[in-house]
Amino acid sequence: MTSDTNTPNAPGAGRTIISVDAMGGDLGPAAVVAGISLSARKNPDIGFIVSGDEPTLKSLFAKNPSLADRCEIRHAEEVVTMDDKPSQVMRYGKKTSMWAAVDAVRNGDASVCVSCGNTGALMAVSMIRLRKLPSVNRPAIACLWPSRNKSGFNIMLDVGADIRADQEDLLQYALMGASYARNGMGITRPRVGLLNVGTEEHKGRAELKVAHELISEAAGPADFEFVGFVEGGDIPSDRVDVIVTDGFTGNVALKTGEGTASLISDFLRQAFKATPFARIASLLALTSLKRLKRRIDPRRVNGGVFLGLNGTVIKSHGSADETGIAAAIQLAITLSQSDFNHKLAARVASGAAARQDAQTDQGE
Amino acid sequence: MTSDTNTPNAPGAGRTIISVDAMGGDLGPAAVVAGISLSARKNPDIGFIVSGDEPTLKSLFAKNPSLADRCEIRHAEEVVTMDDKPSQVMRYGKKTSMWAAVDAVRNGDASVCVSCGNTGALMAVSMIRLRKLPSVNRPAIACLWPSRNKSGFNIMLDVGADIRADQEDLLQYALMGASYARNGMGITRPRVGLLNVGTEEHKGRAELKVAHELISEAAGPADFEFVGFVEGGDIPSDRVDVIVTDGFTGNVALKTGEGTASLISDFLRQAFKATPFARIASLLALTSLKRLKRRIDPRRVNGGVFLGLNGTVIKSHGSADETGIAAAIQLAITLSQSDFNHKLAARVASGAAARQDAQTDQGE
Numbered sequence: 001m002t003s004d005t006n007t008p009n010a011p012g013a014g015r016t017i018i019s020v021d022a023m024g025g026d027l028g029p030a031a032v033v034a035g036i037s038l039s040a041r042k043n044p045d046i047g048f049i050v051s052g053d054e055p056t057l058k059s060l061f062a063k064n065p066s067l068a069d070r071c072e073i074r075h076a077e078e079v080v081t082m083d084d085k086p087s088q089v090m091r092y093g094k095k096t097s098m099w100a101a102v103d104a105v106r107n108g109d110a111s112v113c114v115s116c117g118n119t120g121a122l123m124a125v126s127m128i129r130l131r132k133l134p135s136v137n138r139p140a141i142a143c144l145w146p147s148r149n150k151s152g153f154n155i156m157l158d159v160g161a162d163i164r165a166d167q168e169d170l171l172q173y174a175l176m177g178a179s180y181a182r183n184g185m186g187i188t189r190p191r192v193g194l195l196n197v198g199t200e201e202h203k204g205r206a207e208l209k210v211a212h213e214l215i216s217e218a219a220g221p222a223d224f225e226f227v228g229f230v231e232g233g234d235i236p237s238d239r240v241d242v243i244v245t246d247g248f249t250g251n252v253a254l255k256t257g258e259g260t261a262s263l264i265s266d267f268l269r270q271a272f273k274a275t276p277f278a279r280i281a282s283l284l285a286l287t288s289l290k291r292l293k294r295r296i297d298p299r300r301v302n303g304g305v306f307l308g309l310n311g312t313v314i315k316s317h318g319s320a321d322e323t324g325i326a327a328a329i330q331l332a333i334t335l336s337q338s339d340f341n342h343k344l345a346a347r348v349a350s351g352a353a354a355r356q357d358a359q360t361d362q363g364e
Numbered sequence: 365m366t367s368d369t370n371t372p373n374a375p376g377a378g379r380t381i382i383s384v385d386a387m388g389g390d391l392g393p394a395a396v397v398a399g400i401s402l403s404a405r406k407n408p409d410i411g412f413i414v415s416g417d418e419p420t421l422k423s424l425f426a427k428n429p430s431l432a433d434r435c436e437i438r439h440a441e442e443v444v445t446m447d448d449k450p451s452q453v454m455r456y457g458k459k460t461s462m463w464a465a466v467d468a469v470r471n472g473d474a475s476v477c478v479s480c481g482n483t484g485a486l487m488a489v490s491m492i493r494l495r496k497l498p499s500v501n502r503p504a505i506a507c508l509w510p511s512r513n514k515s516g517f518n519i520m521l522d523v524g525a526d527i528r529a530d531q532e533d534l535l536q537y538a539l540m541g542a543s544y545a546r547n548g549m550g551i552t553r554p555r556v557g558l559l560n561v562g563t564e565e566h567k568g569r570a571e572l573k574v575a576h577e578l579i580s581e582a583a584g585p586a587d588f589e590f591v592g593f594v595e596g597g598d599i600p601s602d603r604v605d606v607i608v609t610d611g612f613t614g615n616v617a618l619k620t621g622e623g624t625a626s627l628i629s630d631f632l633r634q635a636f637k638a639t640p641f642a643r644i645a646s647l648l649a650l651t652s653l654k655r656l657k658r659r660i661d662p663r664r665v666n667g668g669v670f671l672g673l674n675g676t677v678i679k680s681h682g683s684a685d686e687t688g689i690a691a692a693i694q695l696a697i698t699l700s701q702s703d704f705n706h707k708l709a710a711r712v713a714s715g716a717a718a719r720q721d722a723q724t725d726q727g728e
Contacts, residue, residue: 234623252613259621261628
């Protein structure tokens with residue numbers, strides 16, 4: 001591994017520090033601090049920068065002095081609410097805990113930022129404070145999806161950073177998603193698929209056909225496998241590790257999947273209350289049902305990762321409890337310790353260079 | 365009800381006849397004939413026109429003479445396969461069972477056509493043989509979705525007739541979807557939602573904002589309630605009866621929902637095999653689990669309805685078994701007996717006339 005003096009938080013350069021926005025989640029700062037506490041017990045070497053209302057945070061940490069020693073509190077007077085418009089927060093949000101949490105990454109004090117706040121505002125603040133990577137046009141949000149794969153998850157992006165994506169954006173999503181799969185999930189040669197309404201090459205929108213070509217060309221140099229077009233039914237499959245799509249489609253798919261899972265869970269709960277036999281059955285099957293619940297528990301896959309910026313930001317579910325927050329922090333630690341953002345930046349830059357070369361070649 | 369000499373299959377004009385394409389399904393004509401038989405037992409007054417290879421069909425019907433009396437076989441030499449391209453079928457498909465089945469509706473011999481064949485080809489053949497309704501630009505495919513509503517289902521369209529839809533198309537989908545909810549599901553005043561990535565009015569693509577206005581204006585005259593933007597998570601909810609979206613997004617959402625349901629079913633099956641206790645539990649909860657399975661069984665909601673043509677065509681799942689085929693035929697019977705297609709045509713035409721008036725008013 002090469003040493004790099006510009007990256008104080010690269011592995012080996014010192015203790016991993018995670019920046020956490022303590023405010024803005026539905027359950028308030030107590031749930032966030034409980035999540036930090038859970039995570040701190042599992043990861044004794046990690047430090048935290050915690051942004052939010054200092055008196056509130058101090059009283060929460062007062063109950064847990066050993067945790068307080070590992071957390072630096074950064075006071076922020078204001079909180080971004082779920083109703084705040086991103087454009088307003090960009091202009092007037094300097095005093096918010098969200099801003100402070102992102103700035104900790106910008107300043108190099110922390111390697112990854114975690115927030116449960118308003119997604120649009122978090123992306124807007126991340127964009128203006130961290131800026132896009134030089135060769136990225138549109139940053140993306142990548143989520144984890146329960147799947148039939150051995151790892152238990154697939155990656156899908158973009159799930160809502162932008163409602164548009166052209167062929168070049170989709171190519172960048174493929175490069176960024178493959179890099180995430182490699183560094184966040186340890187998949188050496190990720191399989192990448194492009195979401196469409198059919199798997200035949202002639203199907204779908206024009207930009208998808210061009211993106212199919214671009215991603216196909218990039219697969220060799222960027223060391224991933226391109227499986228071609230995939231359909232909605234393949235998202236939780238073991239055919240693919242990374243699903244590439246525009247943020248509109250990805251967001252609808254993500255919420256449809258979550259809605260379907262929640263519908264079935266409700267139906268299942270009703271089914272186990274329907275008869276006395278079923279009630280006994282639910283007790284007998286308790287361990288198995290808990291295991292099932294764990295496999296599809298959205299808290300376990302908590303954390304949309306913002307890709308394509310000079311720094312990594314993780315968006316936790318607004319409704320995340322301590323388990324969910326701890327899961328998002330765990331992802332932050334994994335990505336930080338794999339020096340993910342520098343590797344992703346290098347990958348996207350070399351992809352762009354290769355494209356540049358190809359275009360120059362064609363022009364000759 | 366007014367009498368109409370041009371519609372021999374309108375209610376009261378005689379026996380309801382359903383046209384069924386016996387070929388092209390994954391399980392072959394035996395499954396289709398079994399589905400017809402199931403449906404015929406439940407609906408003693410219905411007749412069938414069955415298109416396909418005559419010798420094969422005759423031998424299938426030979427086992428069931430009472431059914432044979434109610435079915436007219438129309439011989440077709442050829443079969444549309446799942447790999448056939450729609451454009452090829454349009455040009456060279458005259459001798460296929462699919463063509464014959466659609467033509468039975470075109471000629472007025474049957475009121476609704478049911479096929480398990482290739483979706484793209486079926487839409488192409490339906491378009492050229494039945495033609496679009498005068499005021500419809502893009503026909504749509506509407507599907508039923510298991511939901512928390514009392515009826516157990518919501519309607520979503522378009523789920524794949526076309527990958528594009530502009531604001532006018534989305535308005536037509538709202539009118540057609542509301543008409544389907546009224547005539548197919550008996551919902552007097554359906555609630556219509558427009559699928560987007562957020563429920564705030566400023567969110568989403570430009571055409572969605574315009575469509576929001578158009579549908580909002582149409583809601584009063586067309587007697588439906590417009591609930592505004594809905595998200596992926598609302599598709600199975602009880603907030604809405606009809607979800608309007610473009611065919612790309614709708615198709616991805618449909619397949620994502622099916623994929624998620626199938627993933628959870630597999631996990632559930634594994635959970636009940638995991639321990640001896642769980643195995644006993646699965647026996648105790650058998651009735652409840654069967655009920656759950658029935659609630660999310662895709663075979664029960666089998667049948668994508670093609671809307672916006674001069675005639676109703678129902679696309680059954682390619683993999684439908686006799687239960688699935690019977691469900692698709694049941695939907696055909698309901699729609700036929702409510703004189704659905706004439707009501708839908710009238711609704712879309714009056715919607716178009718209202719729009720025309722409004723535009724003329726603005727021009728004055």
